[in-house]
Amino acid sequence: MDLALALKALIMGIVEGLTEFLPISSTGHLILAGSLLDFTGDKVKVFEIVIQAGAILAVCWEYRARIAAVLSGLGSDPKAQRFAANLIIGFLPAAALGFLFNKKIKAVLFSPVPVALAFIVGAFVILWVERRNKALPVKARIESVDEMRPIDALKVGCAQAFALIPGTSRSGATIIGGMLFGLSRKAATEFSFFLAIPTLFAATFYSFYKERALLSAADIPLFGIGTVAAFVSAFLCVRWLLRYISSHDFTAFAWYRLVFGAIILATAYSGVVTWVD
Numbered sequence: 001m002d003l004a005l006a007l008k009a010l011i012m013g014i015v016e017g018l019t020e021f022l023p024i025s026s027t028g029h030l031i032l033a034g035s036l037l038d039f040t041g042d043k044v045k046v047f048e049i050v051i052q053a054g055a056i057l058a059v060c061w062e063y064r065a066r067i068a069a070v071l072s073g074l075g076s077d078p079k080a081q082r083f084a085a086n087l088i089i090g091f092l093p094a095a096a097l098g099f100l101f102n103k104k105i106k107a108v109l110f111s112p113v114p115v116a117l118a119f120i121v122g123a124f125v126i127l128w129v130e131r132r133n134k135a136l137p138v139k140a141r142i143e144s145v146d147e148m149r150p151i152d153a154l155k156v157g158c159a160q161a162f163a164l165i166p167g168t169s170r171s172g173a174t175i176i177g178g179m180l181f182g183l184s185r186k187a188a189t190e191f192s193f194f195l196a197i198p199t200l201f202a203a204t205f206y207s208f209y210k211e212r213a214l215l216s217a218a219d220i221p222l223f224g225i226g227t228v229a230a231f232v233s234a235f236l237c238v239r240w241l242l243r244y245i246s247s248h249d250f251t252a253f254a255w256y257r258l259v260f261g262a263i264i265l266a267t268a269y270s271g272v273v274t275w276v277d
Contacts, residue, residue: 005222006221006222006225008037008039009047009222009223009225009226009229010225010226010229011033011037012030012033012034012037012039012047012048012051012226012229013051013054013225013226013227013228013229013230013233014229014230014233015029015030015033016029016030016048016051016052016054016055016226016229016230016233016234017054017055017058017229017230017231017232017233017234017235017236017237018233018234018237020052020055020170020171020196020200020230020234020237021055021059021171021192021193021196021234021237021238021241022169022171022172022237022241022253023122023126023169023171023172023175023176023250023253023257024119024169024172024253024256024257024260025115025118025119025122025163025166025167025168025169025170025172025257026052026055026169026170027048027115027163027166027167027170028115028118028119028166028167028168028169030048031048031110031111031112031115031166032112032115032264034048035112042211042214043211043214043215043219045106045110045207045211046207046208046211046214046215047219047222047223047226049203049204049207049208050204050207050208050223050226050227051223051226051227051229051230052200052203052204052230053200053201053204053227053230054226054227054228054229054230054231054234055196055200055230055231055234056196056197056200056201056204056234057231058230058231058232058234058235058238059193059194059196059197059234059238060197061235062193062235062238062239063193063194070083070084079146082146083145083146085150085153086145086148086149086150086152086153086191087153087194087195087197087198088198089150089153089154089157090153090154090156090157090160090191090195091157091195091198091199091202092157093154093157093158093160093161094157094160094161094163094164094199095199095202097161097164098161098164098203101164102164105164105165105166109165109166109167110166112264112268113264113265113268114165114166114167115166115167115264116167116260116261116262116264116265116268117167117261117265118165118166118167118168118261119167119257119258119260119261119264120257120258120261120262120265121168122167122168122169122172122254122257123254123255123256123257123258123261124254124258125176126172126176126250126251126253126254126257127251127254129176129179129180130249130250130251130254133179133249140179140182140183140184140185140187141182141183142182142183142184142187143184143186143187144184144187145187145190145191145194147187148183148187148191152181152182152183153191155177155181156174156177156178156181156183156188156191156192156195157195158177159173159174159176159177159178159180159181160173160174160177160195160199161173162177167261170192170196170199170200171192171196172250172253174188174191174192174195175188175189175192175250176188176250178191178192185245185249186245186246189241189242189245193238
């Protein structure tokens with residue numbers, strides 16, 4: 001395997017893992033990182049989706065006891081059945097809209113400048129929600145994911161659908177949306193983690209199946225490097241984020257998004273960096 005190509009795969013995997021569960025958009029960062037690394041093309045787009053499996057496996061490992069309890073209780077435990085039903089309900093809006101509009105979204109929005117604009121818009125949404133919560137401090141209606149009703153899951157699922165726009169951030173949309181709909185910061189963050197499991201696994205398998213003609217056995221090492229790197233970095237990130245939200249809000253991520261988006265726009269329009277779609 002080409003060493004330079006392997007290094008690019010490693011960097012992309014680390015980027016995926018570090019950004020998948022933070023409200024800063026993993027897709028946006030992958031598009032930008034791929035452009036800087038000259039790691040682009042149809043096969044790379046499949047690579048970017050497939051390595052998400054590594055990040056999701058990190059969540060599965062972190063919550064393995066909870067997932068095992070839900071799976072073992074599906075036949076008899078109402079709590080487990082409600083939790084599983086909420087995940088299915090939350091998954092459906094993004095799945096349906098993605099199936100209908102994914103090709104158009106990729107054709108129009110999967111490039112650095114639209115991603116940068118989504119970064120900036122998302123930043124203002126986060127700042128607004130955080131300032132609103134400080135100005136109108138209200139106790140969260142839902143403190144645990146086990147307290148969620150189907151309508152709560154549907155609302156968060158609709159919020160997740162906004163993440164079909166690259167640069168928006170799936171985790172940001174679900175966490176901030178969940179907080180708007182009455183979930184505590186911890187409950188919104190954990191439901192975002194759990195909702196990622198069916199959402200990203202479905203995207204991974206669908207993309208892998210649809211674009212299988214582009215791939216060959218020679219791609220396995222490259223995809224393996226990216227997936228493993230995503231797993232390790234995502235696992236560390238999830239552990240860190242759970243500690244972070246116990247005493248911090250998401251304002252810092254909003255400022256990061258603003259600065260990052262502004263840099264992309266400035267470099268794109270000044271010609272300092274030639275961003276590749």
